[in-house]
Amino acid sequence: MTRKRFVILSLVPAIGLLATLAVVSIAGAVWFALMNRTLRSPDYDFVGAYNFLRLLRDHRFFNALEISAIWELVTVTGTLVVAVLLAVLIFETVKKPLWRNLISFAFLVPVLLPRVAAAFIWRFLYSPSLGAINYLLSLVGIGPVEFLADPSLALVSVAIVDIWQWGLFFTVILLKLMETLPRDPIEAAKLDNARTWEIHAYITLPMLKGPLISLALVKAVESLRSFDLIFVMTGGGPGTATETLDLYAYQMGINMGGRISYASAMSILLLIVTTVAFTIIWKAGKKWAN
């Protein structure tokens, strides 16, 4: 058997399965999106592009689009900033391998929690009457703060939970990556009179540029799937302050309206937007990395 044939034969089953699953579901969504089906009645008609055109006039849809974009931006940058700062801090201050491993283990715990569990834990922490955070704030005379009910705070409060889970996890990854870096350039930088922050800003982090870009992309994809977290913590509220696209699609398609066709059209648009956005980001990231 030639090499090429072997490659093709071993790839075909997996790609075939994935393609089938993807094609069937996407085709199904497109099919629904072209009709006006609802959960309320069995009757339906083909309506062509009607659902898509309506979306373009839907303020709530654009609000959800904006919330999704903010959510992506806040969680991705927040996670990376937290991870970089904590990893550098631990790298510089904790030298004993035992302590580092213990800290790493502790930092892995949040991401091992199911999203829903994490969401409930933080809902209690954030609670205005019972929550530990408001108790601490009351000691210094602030509050009670309505973290999840205040429209200007809700999105950030939920994002903090996401950053808590993923930022600490990425800290461990970054710390381990920093440990694998060659020591010599860092020592050369020390001899070159670089201060500690300069060593990291100019030497170690640029050397980790590739992995950092990959982590950002992983997190960006992951952030798109925060439905469970947001749903449990705020359900998209107050009002539509934390309603991302997937939440809106769910509300439209299943929860309130049962307007399956409309929700399908939204999913299709979401698919197109993210595919285009990620292709651009990926290309830009690759260019930057070189």
Place this chain on the structure above:
Amino acid sequence: MAHIHCTDIVKSYGAHPVISGLNLDIPNHEFVVFLGPSGCGKSTMLRMIAGLEEVSGGRIEIGGTDVTDLPPGERGVAMVFQSYALYPHMSVADNITFGLRRQGVSKAEIAPRLKQVAEVLGLEQFLDRRPKNLSGGQQQRVAMARAMIKTPKVFLFDEPLSNLDAKLREKLRTEIRRMHLKLKTTTIFVTHDQLEAMTIADRIVLMRDGMIEQMGTPDEIFERPASRFVADFIGTPAMNFVTATLEAGLIARSGSIKLQLSEAEFPSLNPGQEVELGLRPARMDLCAPGSANALTGEVVLVENMGAEGQVITEVDGAEISFVTQGFRDLSIGDTVHFTIRPEHIHVFDPKTGRSLRKD
């Protein structure tokens, strides 16, 4: 002005001492080589002078300033690493000027200095390249440029040539030596290659197990080794060692071997004393049978080294080698006579390994 002054340096990792009470003085402008087998503490010593490794005890002074507790960047030293240690994501120019930029030197001042070092080391056409697009020799030149541009008080080289091929090693060795003759900056150079040490050093510090075994000029180390260890470590082919008993008249005898020793070098030896003789192959040569200090052996192997050859012979069941230009006439199984002059014979105490030469 930078002499280096190390007092009672101790370094231990946990309970394991690497360097125990080392004292060292390096005068200004000198080119000193730390030489020794791997694990002898020479690199550790260098890294402590650089400030990359903390001392467990003792003080280090550079140019009259106690630098023991100063961070590496403030010691006025520049170091060239075995791995080159270039910043992989920066251009050659940025690599070279990184230190100056960290010191806040102005751009207007950096540019001419960069031009000058790049010229000296022949790097002008590579300034925009990344290190990974350079050969090993070019990378090491960049590392040297990065050290030179800072005009440090002391240059530290940590086995800088070990990753290069033999020819390039020789070339860069000459360049480093030439650079030192021009700049006259105090330099410490670590190597395990005795030939490199002999050719490049003003003075060699030969280390063993964290102690200085001998310190001296290359000639002193070669001609007057202070111990059997030094004698064995220095010189290729390696020295022959023969255990012998002294007889009256400073004659050392071992089986069929009978060698006259130098009265001037070894006045304190007594008849009956057991000694270990050191015979450098390069100091012996073929002779007529019956000559003074002649050894007689049977040729076991002849190694062609080009201009000369190493002849390995069997004398009383032990192997003794010597170097001769007349090796081409010898073949395995021949009986050969070779001799060594009394002043070239080294005598060591078989118990302590120290040389029995008068000081």
